[in-house]
Structures are given as structure tokens and as C-alpha cells.
Amino acid sequence: MNIRLASVRDIEGMARVHVESWKSTYNGIVSDSFLSNLTLEKRMKNWKVIFDNLTQDEAIYVVEDLGSIMGFVHGGKSREPDFEYDAELYAIYLLKKVQRNGYGKLLFERFIEALKQRNYQSFMLWVLEDNPSMEFYKKQGGQYIGKKEIQIGENKLIEIALGWKEI
Template structure:
């Protein structure tokens, strides 16, 4: 497996990982009606729009196997909520279920942190659904809870938690 900068040619692979990881990760957390309505077409359209906007203040990396198949990715950059006091934000990080628990999430996370250092960001945050098991992953990496909010997904209100890493902390 290798981690590399994503290009527009990766949109379909990113969309596939996005859909498949949502269906496996959020099963039992998000309503089945929401998960079953996720489509490749919808995710491809969303990721195409992200790439069209450009990445002057954000970055996307993919995790690909030796056959060029994308197994994970992250997207992050400038904080979308600077009022919380963090420079940057990890917007999304997803891995296919079959490669979770093998250290690739940590490698993607470390790549994100290295990118932030190159951009002179000193702190960052991530939003995670409270019931998502990855919350423990982020806490293990040194993230601490800085905020929470209720969000509506489908017809349900769910709690989302923000974790942060400051400039004086090690990721």
C-alpha cells in the first residue's frame, strides 16, 4: 500500500470508498434508509465538485494497493470553523472495512499532520459522530474533546464531537 496525492482520476475510487465505508462504519448508527440511498453517482458528483473548486487551502490523499485500487483517503485543510480556535481540520478520512485495524488509518493521519506542518498550521480538529468507533482512534492519537453539537442525518438527530490537537501537542 502506498499513500499519494489524489488527482481527478481518483474521483471514482474515492467515491467507492466513501460509499462502502459509510455503509459499514455507520450501520446501526445512521438510519438504514440513509445508508441505502447513498449512490456512487451522488458521491462522484460531490467529489468532482470538490476537485473543480481546487485545493488551494485543502488537500486529498489516497491509500492505494499495488494494483492501483483505492482503499482509503483523507481530505483536510483550513478549518471550516475558525471560531473554535483551530487552524486546520481533517474533513474526512475513510478506509474500506477490510483494511481497517492494519495501521493505514494512522499512516493517513500522519500524512495529514505532515502536510499541515508544511503549511505552517499549528493546530487542527476533526468532527466525529459520538457513536462512531473511530472516536477511540482519535483519542488514542491524542485528540481531546473540544466541542459537540447535534446534527440531523436523515430524520435523526445525532451527536457529533469535535476533537482537537494543539500546537504544543504531539499527534
């Protein structure tokens, strides 16, 4: 297992993880019609845009095992002016087959180190209320700081904001 900075060469592997993890994690939470419309091609286009516009404030890491990308983390400057946190974890996803094996914790810790190197002092994230990973974030020290209703496909869902005051 290896954690390293992501590059444009990783777009296809990251897109695959993104689509597969959404389908496994959000099955029964997000509508089947929405999940069935997620495609590798669309997600690859989204990741290309992200890499084309990557700033020095952002960090993207992948975790590889046996030569394949098994997960990733992406974050940077907070996009949430309503909260007093200077950084944000935008996304962290792992393939179901490697979840609960320590990969998520290692990616999370690597992300925090990247934030420290960029002189961030705190960070937050949004997680769907029914996401089974909610407990993971709480175990890592995340504290409830707010919630909002969002629309994903035909579903209205609750997203919970968790924050880390000091990193």
C-alpha cells in the first residue's frame, strides 16, 4: 500500500473509485436512478476540470495497492464562509473492498499533514447524515457544527458539517 500525491495520470483510477464508492456507499440513501446515471466518463471530465484548476491551497492524495488506486482524498481552502474553519476536506472515498483496513485513516492523516504544511489551523467537511462513514469522522475527532438540506437527484437529504478546531 502506498499513499502519494495524485496527478492527472490518476484521473481514470480516481473516477473509477468515485463512481464505485458512490454506488456502494449511497445505495439505499440516494435514488437508484441517480446512482445508475453516474459514469466513469462524466467523473473523469469532472476530475480533469479539478486538476486543470488546482491551486497551491489544495491537496489530492491517492492510496494505491497492487498497482491500482483504491481511494483518494481531496481538500483545501474552505468553501464555507458561514463557518470559522480555514480548510475543508472536499472528498474522501475508498473502494468498498478496502474499507475498514486502515486506508481511510492513513489518507485522513496524510491530508491533515498537507493542511499543516499549508499553514491551515482548522478544517471541516460535509457528510450525508445517513452515510455509514459518519462514525469514522467522529472517531477522528470531528465535532458537529451544523447541517443543511441538499438535493441529490430526486432526494432531499441532510448533510452534516463536522469540524476540527485545531489540527
